Amino acid sequence: MTQAECVECGAEVSLHDDLEVGEIIDCGTCGAELEVIDVSPPVLDRAPELEEDWGE
Amino acid sequence: MTQAECVECGAEVSLHDDLEVGEIIDCGTCGAELEVIDVSPPVLDRAPELEEDWGE
Amino acid sequence: MAVSDADSEDPPVVVKVGGAKAVDPAGAIGDVADLVAAGRSVVVVHGGSTAVDDTLDRLGIEPEYVESASGVTGRFTDAETMEVFEMVMAGKLNTELVADLRSAGVDAVGLSGVDGGLLSGPRKSAVRVVEGGKKKIRRGDHSGKPESVNDDLLRGLTADGYVPVVSPPMAGRERDGGVTPVNTDADRAAAAIAGALDAELVLLTDVSGVYADPEDSETLIESVSTPAEFEALEDAAQGFMGKKVMAAEEALSGGSPLVVVADANADDPIVDALSGGG
Amino acid sequence: MAVSDADSEDPPVVVKVGGAKAVDPAGAIGDVADLVAAGRSVVVVHGGSTAVDDTLDRLGIEPEYVESASGVTGRFTDAETMEVFEMVMAGKLNTELVADLRSAGVDAVGLSGVDGGLLSGPRKSAVRVVEGGKKKIRRGDHSGKPESVNDDLLRGLTADGYVPVVSPPMAGRERDGGVTPVNTDADRAAAAIAGALDAELVLLTDVSGVYADPEDSETLIESVSTPAEFEALEDAAQGFMGKKVMAAEEALSGGSPLVVVADANADDPIVDALSGGG
Numbered sequence: 293m294t295q296a297e298c299v300e301c302g303a304e305v306s307l308h309d310d311l312e313v314g315e316i317i318d319c320g321t322c323g324a325e326l327e328v329i330d331v332s333p334p335v336l337d338r339a340p341e342l343e344e345d346w347g348e
Numbered sequence: 349m350t351q352a353e354c355v356e357c358g359a360e361v362s363l364h365d366d367l368e369v370g371e372i373i374d375c376g377t378c379g380a381e382l383e384v385i386d387v388s389p390p391v392l393d394r395a396p397e398l399e400e401d402w403g404e
Numbered sequence: 405m406a407v408s409d410a411d412s413e414d415p416p417v418v419v420k421v422g423g424a425k426a427v428d429p430a431g432a433i434g435d436v437a438d439l440v441a442a443g444r445s446v447v448v449v450h451g452g453s454t455a456v457d458d459t460l461d462r463l464g465i466e467p468e469y470v471e472s473a474s475g476v477t478g479r480f481t482d483a484e485t486m487e488v489f490e491m492v493m494a495g496k497l498n499t500e501l502v503a504d505l506r507s508a509g510v511d512a513v514g515l516s517g518v519d520g521g522l523l524s525g526p527r528k529s530a531v532r533v534v535e536g537g538k539k540k541i542r543r544g545d546h547s548g549k550p551e552s553v554n555d556d557l558l559r560g561l562t563a564d565g566y567v568p569v570v571s572p573p574m575a576g577r578e579r580d581g582g583v584t585p586v587n588t589d590a591d592r593a594a595a596a597i598a599g600a601l602d603a604e605l606v607l608l609t610d611v612s613g614v615y616a617d618p619e620d621s622e623t624l625i626e627s628v629s630t631p632a633e634f635e636a637l638e639d640a641a642q643g644f645m646g647k648k649v650m651a652a653e654e655a656l657s658g659g660s661p662l663v664v665v666a667d668a669n670a671d672d673p674i675v676d677a678l679s680g681g682g
Numbered sequence: 683m684a685v686s687d688a689d690s691e692d693p694p695v696v697v698k699v700g701g702a703k704a705v706d707p708a709g710a711i712g713d714v715a716d717l718v719a720a721g722r723s724v725v726v727v728h729g730g731s732t733a734v735d736d737t738l739d740r741l742g743i744e745p746e747y748v749e750s751a752s753g754v755t756g757r758f759t760d761a762e763t764m765e766v767f768e769m770v771m772a773g774k775l776n777t778e779l780v781a782d783l784r785s786a787g788v789d790a791v792g793l794s795g796v797d798g799g800l801l802s803g804p805r806k807s808a809v810r811v812v813e814g815g816k817k818k819i820r821r822g823d824h825s826g827k828p829e830s831v832n833d834d835l836l837r838g839l840t841a842d843g844y845v846p847v848v849s850p851p852m853a854g855r856e857r858d859g860g861v862t863p864v865n866t867d868a869d870r871a872a873a874a875i876a877g878a879l880d881a882e883l884v885l886l887t888d889v890s891g892v893y894a895d896p897e898d899s900e901t902l903i904e905s906v907s908t909p910a911e912f913e914a915l916e917d918a919a920q921g922f923m924g925k926k927v928m929a930a931e932e933a934l935s936g937g938s939p940l941v942v943v944a945d946a947n948a949d950d951p952i953v954d955a956l957s958g959g960g
């Protein structure tokens with residue numbers, strides 16, 4: 293298990309091993325939703341707010 | 349070799365054995381162009397005049 | 405069902421014909437011809453997702469469906485799928501419907517939502533999905549919903565006697581100002597157009613309407629006129645009919661005086677719908 | 683080459699962009715934007731046979747070429763091929779060119795020749811071919827040449843500030859009065875439109891023009907103004923350039939004041955062509 297820094301509050305976020313690009317991780321400290329931008333090394337960024345739609 | 353009647357002049361037209369639908373046969377008597385509409389039994393009709401184009 | 409909002413004298417009519425199987429409903433084509441002959445302005449909108457799926461299948465491309473956090477399933481439209489979508493919707497189905505209408509004497513002109521920015525809105529390229537229990541951001545989607553309608557283009561064509569025949573895709577606005585064709589729901593497109601033209605909207609479907617109890621054809625909801633009745637209608641709507649109801653709501657709030665969901669397989673489906681028989 | 687016929691003050695411009703590979707020539711798109719900004723009415727016409735062939739290949743359909751009695755080779759377009767033709771030309775290529783033009787600020791509206799009967803003529807369903815030395819009639823072809831142009835539709839759109847983007851197919855008239863989409867040559871379509879609008883015609887190609895000696899780039903024929911020079915030009919034209927020359931002739935006899943065949947790969951191909959540099 294690796295760690296990365298929360299871009300919102302700076303706290304360490306624990307990352308599981310089978311991390312995938314695009315996955316959304318919740319920061320345990322501030323609750324921010326963080327998107328996995330890269331996996332090796334892990335890079336996190338704030339996950340975009342996206343409106344849910346009623347589909348195509 | 350079978351025969352069929354020319355729809356233009358009524359003369360007998362000789363047909364070869366490997367006749368194909370769509371093939372154009374010239375009447376030896378009047379010179380009319382005859383389209384093979386069916387092969388067994390052979391049916392001939394006047395071949396349509398079609399303008400030649402310069403292609404797609 | 406008929407949702408009545410206001411009286412009006414011969415407003416334009418927007419007719420949404422169904423997907424692939426219902427894209428050439430002889431009854432609807434004859435009805436459009438009759439309406440035009442009677443002096444009504446008509447705009448036809450069509451979809452055709454199942455025809456898109458057929459062509460994806462012929463090309464060996466697997467259609468991808470993704471699930472949202474709230475459990476709604478939607479199509480994910482990557483670049484390759486978008487290309488097929490353009491080909492089938494704006495190419496094959498639109499051209500063939502225009503030809504069928506013209507054969508019936510209707511002076512039809514086909515348009516996609518990209519043409520003239522007819523249906524425009526921001527491109528949605530990222531979507532939140534749930535895959536194997538994980539929340540994810542999927543990028544590269546080509547979808548959007550119309551935020552603006554170029555009604556001037558449609559008014560200009562109908563004023564000159566044409567019947568615009570409109571299909572997805574729509575014009576997706578990129579952040580850099582560029583335009584990308586993107587997938588959009590055809591019912592919603594029809595609703596946006598009806599709202600922009602203050603037009604009556606007829607949504608033709610393979611079924612006859614919304615049923616209070618979908619298992620019981622006696623419980624067809626024929627019309628609603630109060631918010632409470634509308635809420636009951638919403639509750640009753642299920643599956644794809646839910647999208648018809650949301651489209652109806654968007655059209656009405658956009659300015660449409662009347663929305664009818666009607667059976668595409670009737671003899672005179674549009675004329676019947678407009679005379680209240682929907 | 684520039685073929686000059688008459689003086690005129692800022693007539694409309696019809697620009698034919700090449701097939702698939704040249705369908706998105708950045709120079710041409712910028713030029714169209716500049717012409718429109720300068721107040722010219724512009725109509726864009728495109729083809730794309732090689733893209734049709736690519737999609738036929740992906741679908742496992744063999745394109746069929748037939749030979750006429752005089753040795754001219756042409757495509758035979760059966761129903762299945764016609765469907766692919768609609769998808770690629772009117773669907774994919776037209777939609778994407780419209781999006782690219784809109785990204786460049788051009789208010790483009792895509793149309794096929796079927797829309798509004800823009801390009802109409804009898805469907806040619808039977809062709810005379812030579813196969814294995816035998817003369818034959820092949821039926822089921824989907825082709826035609828435009829005998830009439832709905833120039834009112836184009837004038838209405840350009841008057842409202844739009845740039846129509848036109849592609850095959852055209853509206854093929856059946857004997858029973860029905861309309862079938864059929865294949866037609868895009869150069870000839872552009873010529874018919876230029877003639878109907880009394881417009882200047884710019885035919886962009888991957889090569890720079892007609893050469894008296896195709897092996898010698900010094901022998902480019904820049905312009906002709908007499909019948910004798912035109913005959914020399916005809917003699918010099920070979921291969922697909924022959925079709926450009928025939929299209930030029932059709933446009934001029936239809937009313938076009940100027941026809942230019944120009945290199946699509948130049949920086950400002952259309953503007954250069956219209957200022958005589960073609």
Ligand SMILES: [Zn+2]
Pocket residue numbers: 298299300301302303319320321322323324
């Ligand atoms: Zn945090």
Ligand SMILES: [Zn+2]
Pocket residue numbers: 354355356357358359375376377378379380
């Ligand atoms: Zn004879």
